[in-house]
Amino acid sequence: MTRDGGAGAAGVDPEQLWLNPGQPRRGRKPAFSREAITAAAVALADAEGLEAVTMRRVATQVGAGVMSLYSYASDKETLLELMVDHVSGELPTSGAATGDWRADVKAVAHDQRELMLRHTWLPAALSTRRSLGPNTLAFLERALAALRPTGLDGAARLEVFAQLTAFVAGHVAHEILQAAATRSPDRVAAEARYLATVAADGRHPELAEALTAPARPLTPDATFTRFLNRLVDGLGTG
Incomplete structure (x- = not known):
């Protein structure tokens, strides 16, 4: 640059x-x-x-x-x-393992999300940065240690950490955009009416079924936790 x-x-x-x-x-x-x-x-x-x-x-x-x-x-x-x-440097880099590696990895992701919500420019910055400074390396050590009980080798743990960070950054970027959209209630109402109309036209049965499924908590915290659980709980061992 x-x-x-x-x-x-x-x-x-x-x-x-x-x-x-x-x-x-x-x-x-x-x-x-x-x-x-x-x-x-x-x-x-x-x-x-x-x-x-x-x-x-x-x-x-x-x-x-x-x-x-x-x-x-x-x-x-x-x-x-x-x-x-x-x-x-605001990220915690220490803490005893809980004995539940999935909980420890999820804690890493929650800490990342909190940091990105404090510094809303960070998701975009992470998409272009190329090097790992001392504070980033200290947090990486914590994350890799949390992933050790998975049985994955070092290279795979690095890949999982990169995937986890990309997920958090992408989710927070979307979360920020959604928060801005909800400040326009007319737009939100129009979007709901549009989807209801499309779902009722008979050409989108999968969407119609999805929209009639039992509602899930839609708070930002609940949504992030639900998506994170799907990601981390799917990691195998060995």
């Missing part, structure tokens, strides 16, 4: 980003820390959305000249990696 724009060919160098932190790339020693710059970018994304985060806006937030920011983040892509790992 260019400094404030599209993706670059090389992407972020994880060794430079995570193994050599705080080393300015060029020029005089900056007056601001990487942590402060990252926190300012996170606050901006929380308040106005990810599209509001530009190097210029972040520089204004911390009272710096925009060029000084490039000592810590060479472009917006790098800044995004820093932001994702920064908020990942």
Whole structure:
């Protein structure tokens, strides 16, 4: 990604980003820390959305000249990696196993969902990030440990964690859109009338049956838990 724009060919160098932190790339020693710059970018994304985060806006937030920011983040892509790992530091990374690995894995997913609901830009950011910073790695250790009793090998556990994270991110993104839609009751009513009409036309028997099935709790928490249970309870052992 260019400094404030599209993706670059090389992407972020994880060794430079995570193994050599705080080393300015060029020029005089900056007056601001990487942590402060990252926190300012996170606050901006929380308040106005990810599209509001530009190097210029972040520089204004911390009272710096925009060029000084490039000592810590060479472009917006790098800044995004820093932001994702920064908020990942809010995830709990320890806790005794309960003896029920499915419950432990579900707890991992619930923690991820709570984080993404606090930082609603995170699902979109996760779809483009490429590296694992120290906070993300600490949480990954917890997740892989929770999955160990499944009997899956290390590579498979990594795949399951990636699948779980993708599920949570996708669900939260949908959840946020649904919450916005419910703020328009006329639209919700129109959607219900439309589906009822379609279900009654005789050409969609499967939909008609689905709409007449016993209602399930539709609160966001209940819906997420129901979907998560289907995902995790289907994992086999060995």
